[in-house]
Amino acid sequence: MPDLSSKTAIVTGCASGIGAATLRRLKADGAKILGTDINAIEGARLCEEVGAEFAEQDVADTGLWPQITALAVDKFGRLDILVNNAGAVSQHSIEDVTDDVWARTYAINITGTMAGCRAAIAAMKANPGGPAGAIINIASTSAMAALPSDVAYCSSKGAVRVLSKSVAIHCAKQGYNIRCNTVIPGATETGILNTAEQHMPGLKAAVAATSPLNRLGDPAETAAAIAFLASDECPFMTGAEMLVDGGALSIHPGF
Numbered sequence: 488m489p490d491l492s493s494k495t496a497i498v499t500g501c502a503s504g505i506g507a508a509t510l511r512r513l514k515a516d517g518a519k520i521l522g523t524d525i526n527a528i529e530g531a532r533l534c535e536e537v538g539a540e541f542a543e544q545d546v547a548d549t550g551l552w553p554q555i556t557a558l559a560v561d562k563f564g565r566l567d568i569l570v571n572n573a574g575a576v577s578q579h580s581i582e583d584v585t586d587d588v589w590a591r592t593y594a595i596n597i598t599g600t601m602a603g604c605r606a607a608i609a610a611m612k613a614n615p616g617g618p619a620g621a622i623i624n625i626a627s628t629s630a631m632a633a634l635p636s637d638v639a640y641c642s643s644k645g646a647v648r649v650l651s652k653s654v655a656i657h658c659a660k661q662g663y664n665i666r667c668n669t670v671i672p673g674a675t676e677t678g679i680l681n682t683a684e685q686h687m688p689g690l691k692a693a694v695a696a697t698s699p700l701n702r703l704g705d706p707a708e709t710a711a712a713i714a715f716l717a718s719d720e721c722p723f724m725t726g727a728e729m730l731v732d733g734g735a736l737s738i739h740p741g742f
């Protein structure tokens with residue numbers, strides 16, 4: 488297991504699914520963690536259970552981000568890891584998506600992720616010993632193979648992939664020891680997938696049946712990839728993408 492015992496982390500969307508699994512995993516690996524979520528009741532409950540700090544946060548509120556990173560630095564003395572995990576689906580095709588749905592989905596999935604990267608880099612630059620840290624952004628296999636039923640989700644997650652690369656190269660060129668990588672989960676048993684199932688009954692079973700591993704992912708399996716990228720085990724990985732999809736995007740159509 489990666490050793491994160493000298494690390495401090497912020498995990499957004501920590502109240503559920505992949506964020507909750509990441510909270511547990513980074514804690515088990517030794518990190519001090521500030522979990523955040525728009526769902527204050529469940530987020531605070533889970534953080535207390537795990538032994539993490541909690542702050543209520545709407546990641547789309549870009550003005551709040553510097554306060555969130557400042558809180559982590561205030562609590563722990565430095566910021567080493569940011570996991571930009573919070574995300575939302577919208578379930579609208581190109582013909583029925585409204586401006587409001589489009590704007591809110593983008594505000595959470597891409598603007599929130601950008602603002603998190605910006606605030607984290609400012610905090611990581613001030614770390615004792617010089618600029619250092621690891622940012623992990625969460626995209627989706629929907630950023631690589633589109634769902635016609637959710638144009639805003641797919642396209643905003645596509646933007647997350649290139650955002651990560653731009654952040655990674657900027658930090659490298661500036662000489663900061665700050666890496667930025669993307670984890671790309673496939674269909675994973677969480678709240679987002681349950682929301683999609685409500686709109687498309689039978690979706691989960693259908694997706695599991697077409698998966699080469701014949702099942703959905705467990706959030707802990709995505710959290711393991713996040714923990715690896717957050718650790719010092721992969722200093723030459725930046726701007727990279729790690730697929731955690733059970734082989735779903737690797738299979739040739741028809742097989």
Ligand SMILES: NC(=O)c1ccc[n+]([C@@H]2O[C@H](COP(=O)([O-])OP(=O)(O)OC[C@H]3O[C@@H](n4cnc5c(N)ncnc54)[C@H](O)[C@@H]3O)[C@@H](O)[C@H]2O)c1
Pocket residue numbers: 499500501502503504505506523524525526544545546547572573574575595625626627628629671672673674675676677678679680
């Ligand atoms: N589950 C999947 O199949 C799957 C696949 C690919 C990518 N992802 C991505 O994984 C990430 C985590 O999603 P999940 O599957 O664990 O879903 P989830 O619904 O279980 O968890 C999402 C969490 O984000 C929080 N959240 C939503 N909007 C927020 C906001 N504006 N500010 C702060 N917190 C907010 C929710 O309260 C919730 O706790 C998302 O970015 C999602 O797009 C999930």
